[in-house]
Amino acid sequence: MTALSLRPGPRRFRQWSGRAGWAVLAWVVAIAFFIPVLWMVITAFKPESAAETWPPQFIFTPTLSEFRLAVSGMGPFLTHSVLATVGSTVLVLLLGIPAAYALSVHPVKHWRDGLFFFISTKMLPIVAAIGPLYVIALHAHLLDSIWLLIILYTAMNLPLAIWMIRSFMLEVPSELLEAARLDGAGRIREIGSVILPIVSPGLVSTALICVIFAWNELFLAINLTVTNAATLPMFLISSVPQEGLFIAHLCAAATIASVPVIVVGWIAQRSLVRGLSMGAIK
Amino acid sequence: MAGVRYMSATRVFGKDMPPAVDGLDLDIQDGEFMVLVGPSGSGKTTALRLLAGLEPLDGGRVEIGGRDVTDVPPKDRDIAMVFQNYALYPQKTVAENMGFALKMQRVHRDERDRRVREAARLLDLDDQLLDRKPKQLSGGQRQRVAMGRAIVREPKVFLMDEPLSNLDAKLRVQTRSQIAELQRRLGITTVYVTHDQVEAMTMGNRVAVLNEGRLLQCATPRQLYDDPVNQFVAGFIGSPAMNLRTVPLTDGGARLAGRVLPLPAAVRTAAGEAGLSELVIGMRPEHLHVTDGPGELTGEVILVEDLGADALLHVRLPEGGNQVVARTEGQKPPTPGQKVTLHVQLDDVFAFHPVTGARLAG
Numbered sequence: 001m002t003a004l005s006l007r008p009g010p011r012r013f014r015q016w017s018g019r020a021g022w023a024v025l026a027w028v029v030a031i032a033f034f035i036p037v038l039w040m041v042i043t044a045f046k047p048e049s050a051a052e053t054w055p056p057q058f059i060f061t062p063t064l065s066e067f068r069l070a071v072s073g074m075g076p077f078l079t080h081s082v083l084a085t086v087g088s089t090v091l092v093l094l095l096g097i098p099a100a101y102a103l104s105v106h107p108v109k110h111w112r113d114g115l116f117f118f119i120s121t122k123m124l125p126i127v128a129a130i131g132p133l134y135v136i137a138l139h140a141h142l143l144d145s146i147w148l149l150i151i152l153y154t155a156m157n158l159p160l161a162i163w164m165i166r167s168f169m170l171e172v173p174s175e176l177l178e179a180a181r182l183d184g185a186g187r188i189r190e191i192g193s194v195i196l197p198i199v200s201p202g203l204v205s206t207a208l209i210c211v212i213f214a215w216n217e218l219f220l221a222i223n224l225t226v227t228n229a230a231t232l233p234m235f236l237i238s239s240v241p242q243e244g245l246f247i248a249h250l251c252a253a254a255t256i257a258s259v260p261v262i263v264v265g266w267i268a269q270r271s272l273v274r275g276l277s278m279g280a281i282k
Numbered sequence: 283m284a285g286v287r288y289m290s291a292t293r294v295f296g297k298d299m300p301p302a303v304d305g306l307d308l309d310i311q312d313g314e315f316m317v318l319v320g321p322s323g324s325g326k327t328t329a330l331r332l333l334a335g336l337e338p339l340d341g342g343r344v345e346i347g348g349r350d351v352t353d354v355p356p357k358d359r360d361i362a363m364v365f366q367n368y369a370l371y372p373q374k375t376v377a378e379n380m381g382f383a384l385k386m387q388r389v390h391r392d393e394r395d396r397r398v399r400e401a402a403r404l405l406d407l408d409d410q411l412l413d414r415k416p417k418q419l420s421g422g423q424r425q426r427v428a429m430g431r432a433i434v435r436e437p438k439v440f441l442m443d444e445p446l447s448n449l450d451a452k453l454r455v456q457t458r459s460q461i462a463e464l465q466r467r468l469g470i471t472t473v474y475v476t477h478d479q480v481e482a483m484t485m486g487n488r489v490a491v492l493n494e495g496r497l498l499q500c501a502t503p504r505q506l507y508d509d510p511v512n513q514f515v516a517g518f519i520g521s522p523a524m525n526l527r528t529v530p531l532t533d534g535g536a537r538l539a540g541r542v543l544p545l546p547a548a549v550r551t552a553a554g555e556a557g558l559s560e561l562v563i564g565m566r567p568e569h570l571h572v573t574d575g576p577g578e579l580t581g582e583v584i585l586v587e588d589l590g591a592d593a594l595l596h597v598r599l600p601e602g603g604n605q606v607v608a609r610t611e612g613q614k615p616p617t618p619g620q621k622v623t624l625h626v627q628l629d630d631v632f633a634f635h636p637v638t639g640a641r642l643a644g
Contacts, residue, residue, distance in 0.1 A: 175369035178336050183431075184357035184386035193382075197373035 037258075044251040051248035066252035070239070074256065076227075077235035083146050084221075084231060085214040088153030092161045092210050093203065095154070100165035101191055105177060115166070118159040126156075130223050137224055146229040152220050157210040164209070168202030169195060208268045212261050232257045284347025284360075284438040284471060286310040286333060292341035293328050302328040304495035305342065312347075313469045315462065317486030319476055321518070325495040326475045327443055333473060334363050334441050347438055357386070362432035363441040367448065368424050370416040370431075376402075377412040380430045401430040404464070422453050429461070433468070440465070440472040446481065458485060479519050483507070491515050513639035516564050516632055522594060524564045525606040528636055536563055536633075539599035543578055543626065549633045552642040556635065561642060564632035567594065570608035570624045572616060577623035581606070583616045597622060 043051050045062040099118075103111045133152070134143075142148040172195055180194045196203070218233040225234070239246070239253045288308040294301045303325040310316045318326040331337040333344055335356035343352045351359050362383070370379050377398050384394045402412060405426045416424055425445060432440055445461070446454045462485045465472050476482055482489045483503040490500040491514070499511045503519075510516035516524050529536040531553055535544040543563065553561050570579070572595070584605070585596035593615035595608045608624055616622050633642040 173367070173369065175365045175367055176371065178334075178356075179363070179365060179369040179371075179431075180382075181336070182334065182356045182361070182363050183383035185382075189386065193374075194371060197371075 040251045040258075041255050043248055044255040046248050048246060048248045051251070066248045067256070069249060070253040070256060074232070074235055074253070077230055077232045080146055080149070080225075080229050081215060081232040084149040084153055084229070085211055087146075087150040088157060088214050089207050089210045091150065091154040092157045093207060096158055096161040096165050096206070097191070097196070097203075099158075099162050100169055101195070103162065104166045104169040105172070105190075105195065106187075115163070118162050121155075122159050126219055130219075133220075134224060143224060144226045144228045148224055149221060149229055149231070152224075153210075153214040153217060156217070156220075157213055160213075161206050161210055164206045165199065165202065168199040168206075172198050204268055208264060211264060215261055285312045285314075286316075286439055286471060286473065287345040288329070288333075288342070289345070290342030291329070291332055291339055291344055293325075293332055293337055294340045301325075301340075301495050303332060306495075306497055308490055308497060308500060310471060310473065311487075313471055315465050315472045315474065315485060315487045317474045317476060317482040317489045318492060319479055319482035319489055319518070320492035322477060323494070324492040326477075326492050328495075329492070330363075330441050330443055330473060330475045333439070334361060335359055360438040361441055362435045362437040362439075364428045364432050364443065364445045366444040368416075368428040368445075370424060370427055372416055375413050375415060376407070376419070376427050376430075379416065379427060380412075380434045383431070383435045397434050397436075398430075401433040404433065405430050421449055422457065425449060425457060429464075433464075438471065440470055440474075442472065442474045444476055445474075446476075447478075461485065480521060483519065489519075491518060493518075510632070511641055513562055513564070513634040513641075516634070516641075520566055522567050522607050522609070524566050524632070525570075526562055526564050526634075527604060527606075528560055528562050530560045531558060536561065538563070539579055539581070539604065540601045541578060543631070544628060545631070545633060546628075548643045553633070556642075558636065560636055562634040562636050562639075564634065565606065565626060566630065567607045567609040569627040569630040570606065571627070572608065572610050572622050573625040574623070575625075577625040578628075579606070579624040579626060581622065581624070583618050583620045583622055586615050586618060588612060588615065595622070597624065 039056070042058075044066060045064070046057075046060050047063050047065065050057055050060045102108050103115055108114065137143045137145075137148050142151075176194055176198075177190060180190050185193060216233065217231070218237070221229070221231045221234055222237065225231070236250070236253050236257060239250045286308075287310070288306045291303055291306040292301055293303040306325075306329055308316075308329075318329055320326045328337060332339055333346075335351065335354065339352055343350055345351065346359055346361070371382065374382065377395075380398045380401060381394045384397065389397075398412070399409070402409065407423065407426055407430060411419065411423060411427075416427065419427065425448070428445065432442075442461075446457055449457060458481055474481075474485060483506075486503060488500055488502055489506055491498045491506065493514050499506060499515045501509070506515060506519045510519060513526060517526055527538060529538045529543075531537075531550075532542055534550075535542045537543075545563075549561075571577075579597075579599060581597040581599040583595050584598050587594040587596075590612055592612045593610050595610055595616060596605055597608055598605050606624075610616075634640065635642060
């Protein structure tokens, strides 16, 4: 009896140790990813004198002085970033929803070609397009304008958004759409009353990804704007000191720039997971 | 109120595929409960979708109430459909689900409310349920909401696509009679698709049996049972299925398991005219009786399925080892291994052409 009840012991231990091993590995990977971020946040609270010591100090008197300094110059950059991010994300959704609908629920002729075209625009390195873009922007009198960034960020995020929204729309059961047709819903109603409520978690995750990409975008902004439309990543660049090292200052600015993305991600966490795994679970 | 008529209705899905519905001619009376029944792939659901306008016709036409609706969009056909998986809008409440079609027709909110409540009462749906989302309902309740969504519209025709297949067995039987009763009360023409021949027999005024896109027979349940036009209908209708055996013809009858089963003169004549040396005979399990006296067949019981009121005997016949199923009373059925003698109700033996499957006169 006792021998029998003891027998599962080693197996249970193996199972336990296996699980623990994976847990340790997961933590190690997570910490490895998190350490640079942690270092940035910690350094942001240090006075400049304590920031550059080696080995790094972990005991110091935290100060907000670098934050004050960073915030003081940040105002217009922040406004531009918010305008470009929100504006382009709204546009992406307005254009992406009908486009995704026309490529999934009621596919237009040559929808495969359309779909491939959208994604093919992401294959060209953006550097290759910057010259023509600059010339076009120059002639359209859009250089250093927030509208230029809104248009470009919309164009930049639209292909991915269409692909994502399309895959969510494909998940909507066809019987539901047929029921709506029988109930007398037209195209607009079909989208508004039946499809959108179902794919809304997917829309949230799509929007969130667009927000993050637009918020973090640097290359287009740095090449096509100067002051009137300069965004937060450009402010970070300008905080990188030309001579001498002002690491604490840079870290404070970078921390502030990261906060919105982290907050939005935190809030949208649940719908992000739901949206991104929408195709996985039936 | 309206009848429905299919006239040579045809639907082909792929170039190299046989038609899903092949020249369907079917006349459904006003107020009738018509069941389309057949195995999967028989075209029954496609036929229903043609009527709903969810599939375009590749030939022929469809009429509702004498009006050609072949090119009329679904919403203007004045029909309501209950889907197999109910297709309730997941983000809308029960009341919104039921009232959605009326909202699309711009029916006033008060009137909409009244009709939704009326339908809910008709279906025994509690008022509290009206504010719930479909996810919070049981399978049976969802089924009734789907029914309610159809009823609220007061359509000319109800279309139902296997609406009971997602319910458990007990609820299915209960709901089956409720739907049939409701249809009689409302008197709305109904086209009901099922693969379950029991549903077909119990619910329909008439039943249309389809196979491979073709209509084989459309008749009352009783006629289908008593007078099937071919081997397929005979085998499909009735539970358990008819015993079908290909047997050689002899003088005066057919040779089965070493005995000669006498066949009516009309059948022998028909077989003779067709130049047949063998034919298919069909015997329903309920027409084979275990007897102590002389009988047409003998064999060994190999399996007994006791259903309570009656029992099904699987009997192995000698010479060829063919098996037949006989229905017997549940009280003290024979046991496996026992030899039994079966009396065959010769008047109820069917004969079919071995190649075409057509019924031979008799």
